[in-house]
Amino acid sequence: MEATTVFYILISILVLSFIVDSILGALNAKHFNDPIPAELSDVYEENEYKKSQDYKKTNEQFSKKTTIFSVALTLSFFFLDGFKYVDGVARNYTENPILVALLFFAIIMFGSDILTTPFSYYKTFVIEEKFGFNKTTKKLFWIDKLKGWLISALLGGGILSLIIWFYQIAGANFWIYAWILVATFSLLINLFYSKLIVPLFNKQTPLDEGELKSAIKTYAHKVGFTIDNIYVIDGSKRSTKANAYFSGFGTQKRITLFDTLIQDLQTDEIVAVLAHEVGHYQKKHIIFNLMTSILLTGLTLFLLSLFINMPIFSEALGVSEPSFHIGFIAFGILYSPLSEVTGVMMNYISRVFEYQADNFAKETFAAEPLISSLKKLSKNSLSNLTPHPAYVFMHYSHPTLLERVQNLKKE
Structure with missing residues (x-):
């Protein structure tokens, strides 16, 4: 296979993903004006439902524009040899593989975030503000942004550095050590996220x-x-x-x-x-999700180890010198269809778990207060009560409100 072929395979994956998401979004949007199902007639007053429809339509239009911008930016980066340019900039400062990779990803991620920040700002201070959701101050918005960059640099940079170091000393077997590292990190985050990370943003x-x-x-x-x-x-x-x-x-x-x-x-x-939350714990859903995530991470790293050292990946992205970070970019795109499949599977399992947790709450407490709470939460967040089934299948980790209410009302 030639590098040019790989290049157009990568482009095809990006474009196909955009087309599929656009079709799903369009199908979902066609249901925005559907009447409220009879079982949910008490969720919205007429004027509130009109507001929820406006909110959905506004977000759909905004999402469409941001996605088009993101895809156009990514494709431009491919066709204008952006990866080659950034790789060259990084190598002007150092030849250390770890530092080159850190600089490479820092430039790309920071640059991408800067370009997309106006969209995030508009979403927060125009759309969310218009519909009465936003309570964030402009000062807090930028403080959150800076904290996010710092955490990404420290945690993301640290993990990436260790993975590349494993690659240097262990070769193709680096994935085993990287898997242990990521699994340990996932476990620690699960245990101490609320104590270590949340306090950086919330009291x-x-x-x-x-x-x-x-x-x-x-x-x-x-x-x-x-x-x-x-x-x-x-x-x-x-x-x-x-x-x-x-x-x-x-x-x-x-x-x-x-x-x-x-x-x-x-x-x-x-x-x-x-x-409901206790039901997740008692049914071992948290442990299952953690272990499944770790296993999928292991699979991903193993597949990465098979492809990371192929020079054709670097050549496809216009970079003459093969490297871990360039191979990682190409693999990430090639892996995305499989990731989409596993994501759909995990969403399906998650929806099953939500039913189980709802049933646990119904059996150990009561169904009616859970139904009324779900309706209130949906109303207060202007949730979509009539999503398209295909959109739900692909993207929803929870059953729809209608499905949950119907399940809770079963004898």
């Missing part, structure tokens, strides 16, 4: 004693679930949208409630949401 405080905490403790005792770490996060400083999540396991497990969730829902509805 977390223990849930105060009172009716809600007592109700949570009573439910936890009923199902034999030990939970001493219940925290409230100040999500309202960025958005009015509400959420709750479960993190860690063993002695490090923790429940985190957004302050907006506490404001929007009644006590029994919050307990029902937490019963």
Whole structure:
């Protein structure tokens, strides 16, 4: 196979992915004006549903424009030998393979982020502001951006450096050591994300004693679930949208409630949401997802080890000197169709898990408060109640609200 052939295979994958996503988006958009299903008739008033339709249409148009810009930028980079240019810039400063790779990715990622930041800014301060969601200040927006760059540089740069070092000392077997590294990192992040990363962006405080905490403790005792770490996060400083999540396991497990969730829902509805999260834990979904992620990472790294040393990848991207970072770019694009397939499979499993967690909440607490909480959360976030089935199949990690309500109402 010639380098030119590989080049056009890469281009074809990028273009085909764009076409498929565009078709799915168009199919989904055709359902924006569908009437509300009878089971969800109490979610929106007429004027609220009109607002949710406007929100969906606005986001769809915005997403279409940002995607076209991103694809055009990527294709321009390919056809104008952008990778060759950036590789040359990096090599002007050092010949150390690790430092060259770090500089290469830093230039590309920082440059890409700078070019797409106006879209992110518009999304936050125009679209989200218009529909009443945004609570982020301009100062906080830029502080978050700087913190994100710093964390990416430290964690991403550190892991990449070690992987390339493994490649230098172990050759084709580098993937084994890289797998151990990434698996260990994934485990640590799962255990300590809420303690180490979240505080960099949000304030977390223990849930105060009172009716809600007592109700949570009573439910936890009923199902034999030990939970001493219940925290409230100040999500309202960025958005009015509400959420709750479960993190860690063993002695490090923790429940985190957004302050907006506490404001929007009644006590029994919050307990029902937490019963759903406890269901994920009791059904071993968290462990399954972690182990599956680690196994898929191992598969990806193994496949990378088979292709990373092929000079044809570098030649396809216009770079004369083969290197890990250029091979990594080409492999990432070639791997994306397989990644899409595994992503669809994981989304399907995730939707099954959501049903199981809902059923656990229904059996150990009650169905009605969970139904009402889901409806309120959907209403407050102007969620799409009528998505296209193909779009759901490809992109949704949760069943639709209608599917969850119908499942919860089953005897």
